[in-house]
Amino acid sequence: MQIYNSLSGHKEKLVPIEPGRIGLYVCGITAYDDCHLGHARMMVTFDMVVRFLRMEGYAVHYVRNITDIDDKIIARAKKEDRDIGSIVEDCIQSMHKDAQALGIVAPDEEPRATLHMNEIITLIQQLMNKGYAYQQAQGDVLYSVRRFADYGKLSGKTLDSLRAGARVEVDPNKKDPLDFVLWKKARPGEPAWSSPWGEGRPGWHIECSAMSMRCLGKHFDIHGGGLDLKFPHHENEIAQSEAATGEIFSNIWMHNGFVQWEDEKMSKSLGNILTIRNTVQRHHPEAVRYWILSTHYRSPLRYDENELESARRSLARLYQTVAANSQETGTSPENDDRLAPIVEDFIDAMRDDFNTPKAISILFQLDRRIRQARQDGESDFAHQGALAMKRLAEPLGFLRSAPDEFAAYQPGLPAHLDHEKIDAMVSGRVEARRNKNWARADELRKELFAMGIVLEDSATGTRWHYQPGQGTSE
RNA sequence: GGCUAGGUGGCAGAGUGGUUAUGCAGCGGCCUGCAAAGCCGUACCACGUCGGUUCGACUCCGGCCCUAGCCUCCA
Numbered sequence: 095m096q097i098y099n100s101l102s103g104h105k106e107k108l109v110p111i112e113p114g115r116i117g118l119y120v121c122g123i124t125a126y127d128d129c130h131l132g133h134a135r136m137m138v139t140f141d142m143v144v145r146f147l148r149m150e151g152y153a154v155h156y157v158r159n160i161t162d163i164d165d166k167i168i169a170r171a172k173k174e175d176r177d178i179g180s181i182v183e184d185c186i187q188s189m190h191k192d193a194q195a196l197g198i199v200a201p202d203e204e205p206r207a208t209l210h211m212n213e214i215i216t217l218i219q220q221l222m223n224k225g226y227a228y229q230q231a232q233g234d235v236l237y238s239v240r241r242f243a244d245y246g247k248l249s250g251k252t253l254d255s256l257r258a259g260a261r262v263e264v265d266p267n268k269k270d271p272l273d274f275v276l277w278k279k280a281r282p283g284e285p286a287w288s289s290p291w292g293e294g295r296p297g298w299h300i301e302c303s304a305m306s307m308r309c310l311g312k313h314f315d316i317h318g319g320g321l322d323l324k325f326p327h328h329e330n331e332i333a334q335s336e337a338a339t340g341e342i343f344s345n346i347w348m349h350n351g352f353v354q355w356e357d358e359k360m361s362k363s364l365g366n367i368l369t370i371r372n373t374v375q376r377h378h379p380e381a382v383r384y385w386i387l388s389t390h391y392r393s394p395l396r397y398d399e400n401e402l403e404s405a406r407r408s409l410a411r412l413y414q415t416v417a418a419n420s421q422e423t424g425t426s427p428e429n430d431d432r433l434a435p436i437v438e439d440f441i442d443a444m445r446d447d448f449n450t451p452k453a454i455s456i457l458f459q460l461d462r463r464i465r466q467a468r469q470d471g472e473s474d475f476a477h478q479g480a481l482a483m484k485r486l487a488e489p490l491g492f493l494r495s496a497p498d499e500f501a502a503y504q505p506g507l508p509a510h511l512d513h514e515k516i517d518a519m520v521s522g523r524v525e526a527r528r529n530k531n532w533a534r535a536d537e538l539r540k541e542l543f544a545m546g547i548v549l550e551d552s553a554t555g556t557r558w559h560y561q562p563g564q565g566t567s568e
Numbered sequence: 569g570g571c572u573a574g575g576u577g578g579c580a581g582a583g584u585g586g587u588u589a590u591g592c593a594g595c596g597g598c599c600u601g602c603a604a605a606g607c608c609g610u611a612c613c614a615c616g617u618c619g620g621u622u623c624g625a626c627u628c629c630g631g632c633c634c635u636a637g638c639c640u641c642c643a
Contacts, residue, residue: 121643136643166641249638255570256639320643350643357635361642388591389581394636401580404592414606451582455590532601539603550604
């Protein structure tokens with residue numbers, strides 16, 4: 095198993111600290127708003143990582159934190175005149191719903207900053223004792239970046255180059271402009287905890303150091319998160335943790351790439367986000383997963399409505415294969431070694447830094463073999479192939495629905511379309527067809543198509559579905 | 569300005585010093601009242617640009633152009 099380590103800049107063999115066990119910490123959400131597709135990518139990516147490592151036999155201890163105290167949460171509470179707690183709870187609930195929709199395996203632990211104040215304070219105390227932190231005139235406790243020789247090793251920057259291009263406003267109370275807050279002095283009306291440095295709350299970075307060490311120990315295997323956290327968040331985590339413990343913090347750092355919207359990063363600050371909930375309303379959740387995993391996790395991923403539809407169709411093909419070959423048809427040969435090379439190729443692709451696009455392509459090679467076998471009358475082999483396909487789809491989180499359920503999936507109708515009216519038109523056409531009034535039937539079909547409704551006549555009746563982007567009215 | 573990734577066929581997206589990626593779309597056939605869905609088959613002088621190395625480069629080296637990202641809260 096090889097994983098690209100952001101810290102070293104190349105792929106490295108995965109060598110667990112404890113044989114057979116992997117400690118994985120991923121930076122989760124800040125609970126102040128709905129999750130968007132960037133969060134979806136983070137969740138799906140590490141879900142795939144966890145699933146595959148477990149498939150490989152590792153006992154993975156997966157920790158994904160929640161930031162439940164932060165400037166943005168406080169700001170929103172003020173703006174909406176709401177209780178911080180209720181905002182946090184709502185956001186967490188919403189995030190869990192999104193994760194569930196996407197079929198994300200729940201983390202083993204989901205620590206929250208406010209529930210680990212003791213660990214946070216202890217860690218800051220250690221940094222104070224060792225001289226890595228100081229309290230400035232206003233009462234904030236800051237980390238002194240100049241004291242940590244390795245500062246910048248993750249982001250590949252030097253303190254001087256950072257300073258040269260810094261757009262940060264210079265705070266005269268800081269020894270270095272890049273010093274960051276460990277403990278923020280309480281302001282009136284803001285939530286606060288008592289500490290040796292007065293009432294206050296933790297800075298953003300310290301919680302992850304404290305909680306990851308609490309859950310996984312001072313030195314663990316993999317730390318992950320979105321690429322936007324690489325600097326300064328992860329850089330600061332390393333500085334805090336390694337300064338405090340004198341040990342290596344995380345062996346491997348994994349960063350997933352951005353989701354882009356029309357060649358720009360999708361982010362809150364640019365206001366070009368799409369929420370998970372909104373997306374899942376229009377596209378099957380598994381298609382969303384497929385779309386995310388059809389690009390390598392480190393590459394940028396452009397949002398494109400057509401690609402999501404394309405993902406659905408690709409998946410539909412695999413589903414059809416599974417459905418057509420799910421029945422045991424006879425005595426299967428003990429084990430067919432014709433499948434082994436394909437399975438091996440799949441595993442190899444995944445072992446190479448989680449090359450999911452390649453792995454998916456091998457799923458389609460398998461698909462081809464199965465269909466071929468079916469045509470050749472080798473239905474036992476086809477059945478075995480279908481079983482293998484389901485097994486290989488597991489780490490990707492594909493093929494988790496019943497095939498007919500997936501086929502029948504309907505995205506939510508846009509508001510301007512009236513379900514009853516459509517049904518009426520469809521029945522009208524069924525009636526016209528019964529009378530062999532083809533002209534009328536075709537006319538109705540055309541009208542429906544213009545609304546984006548596509549019909550399917552079959553022996554068992556007429557089905558219809560809404561197809562975004564089809565027809566004229568959008 | 570400093571630092572990172574990238575530029576592959578209509579779209580998306582892997583990979584490799586000389587051999588088919590893969591999916592979607594397209595095209596042809598079967599099926600269908602006609603369609604759709606499904607099934608079968610299938611084309612595409614694809615590898616940013618200019619040089620270099622090599623028997624041979626899309627794949628290695630160098631220059632150039634372009635794109636995205638980080639240097640500020642952000643998955």
